[in-house]
Amino acid sequence: MHKVSFIGGGNVAAAIIGGLVASGTAPTDIEVVEINADARDKLATRFGVVTHTDLSQARLHALVVLAVKPQTLPEVAAALAQRLSGQLVVSIAAGVRVADLARWLGGHARIVRAMPNTPALVQAGITGLFAPDAVSQESRSQAESVLRAVGGVVWVDDEPQLDAVTAVSGSGPAYVFYFIESLEAAAEAQGLAPGVARQLALQTFFGATKLALESGEEPALLRQRVTSKGGTTERGLAALDAAGVKQAVGQAVDAASRRGAELGDELGRLA
Ligand SMILES: NC(=O)C1=CN([C@@H]2O[C@H](COP(=O)(O)OP(=O)(O)OC[C@H]3O[C@@H](n4cnc5c(N)ncnc54)[C@H](OP(=O)(O)O)[C@@H]3O)[C@@H](O)[C@H]2O)C=CC1
Numbered sequence: 229m230h231k232v233s234f235i236g237g238g239n240v241a242a243a244i245i246g247g248l249v250a251s252g253t254a255p256t257d258i259e260v261v262e263i264n265a266d267a268r269d270k271l272a273t274r275f276g277v278v279t280h281t282d283l284s285q286a287r288l289h290a291l292v293v294l295a296v297k298p299q300t301l302p303e304v305a306a307a308l309a310q311r312l313s314g315q316l317v318v319s320i321a322a323g324v325r326v327a328d329l330a331r332w333l334g335g336h337a338r339i340v341r342a343m344p345n346t347p348a349l350v351q352a353g354i355t356g357l358f359a360p361d362a363v364s365q366e367s368r369s370q371a372e373s374v375l376r377a378v379g380g381v382v383w384v385d386d387e388p389q390l391d392a393v394t395a396v397s398g399s400g401p402a403y404v405f406y407f408i409e410s411l412e413a414a415a416e417a418q419g420l421a422p423g424v425a426r427q428l429a430l431q432t433f434f435g436a437t438k439l440a441l442e443s444g445e446e447p448a449l450l451r452q453r454v455t456s457k458g459g460t461t462e463r464g465l466a467a468l469d470a471a472g473v474k475q476a477v478g479q480a481v482d483a484a485s486r487r488g489a490e491l492g493d494e495l496g497r498l499a
């Protein structure tokens with residue numbers, strides 16, 4: 229496993245670092261530049277990684293993961309530009325395009341974009357990856373091996389598709405938690421105790437997903453098997469249809485994807 233430098237040590241960086249350490253990377257082979265003292269202390273205590281307050285203190289390993297907010301990236305990239313000497317740069321920032329990042333990095337070409345998600349924390353993430361044609365197969369494999377430490381990976385051929393990935397699986401855990409919260413609230417409204425409501429909601433999402441993954445069957449077929457003719461599920465699904473839930477999910481993904489493109493446009497206008 230490669231030595232990795234992280235710039236930004238927040239939620240997602242911590243999840244990836246956790247996966248790397250769990251899959252055998254020595255904590256001392258990971259360094260993190262993080263301006264927030266609390267976050268820095270947590271990373272050092274939890275994983276034993278090397279931490280720095282400022283980029284100027286970093287050694288910069290062969291693979292550098294940019295894990296700051298998109299709005300912070302132009303400033304971080306400008307500071308990093310002076311320090312780069314051929315490293316592979318992997319950006320996880322939503323929306324920020326390779327061409328803009330390359331420009332802020334002073335023309336650096338070895339860039340891969342990645343869009344992970346927070347289930348990475350429990351090594352059950354899924355990451356979308358994109359690299360421009362000029363990036364070698366070896367660099368692609370290096371980037372992929374870091375993200376594989378926290379779950380599955382998929383590659384997309386066109387950069388705009390990464391906005392769709394962001395909207396589906398990057399933001400997706402938030403939609404799932406929203407559905408879990410809704411099911412739990414509905415269970416409580418039926419008079420079930422809060423602890424029971426939580427257990428029913430969580431295990432139902434977990435069990436249904438496990439069944440779909442392990443059986444490999446079409447989700448539509450699995451749904452039909454739950455839906456007895458003239459029974460309860462039929463009524464429940466009819467209510468979901470009448471409320472336009474399927475359309476609402478489409479609208480959520482569309483809105484999130486457009487925000488990704490918009491972030492790219494906004495930040496791309498910066499020099
Ligand atoms: N959250 C998610 O589910 C996902 C997020 N992403 C992307 O990942 C990136 C990080 O997101 P997330 O982990 O949620 O964000 P966080 O805010 O948790 O992490 C970013 C960290 O970087 C620190 N930071 C800010 N400026 C600097 C700097 N100049 N040098 C070093 N560290 C700095 C921040 O400190 P402080 O808080 O003090 O500013 C913060 O601790 C974003 O670009 C986001 O688009 C991608 C996939 C999923």
Ligand SMILES: O=C(O)[C@@H]1CCC=N1
Nearest residue numbers: 322394397398399400
């Ligand atoms: O909300 C966001 O912008 C980030 C990107 C995907 C998940 N969180």
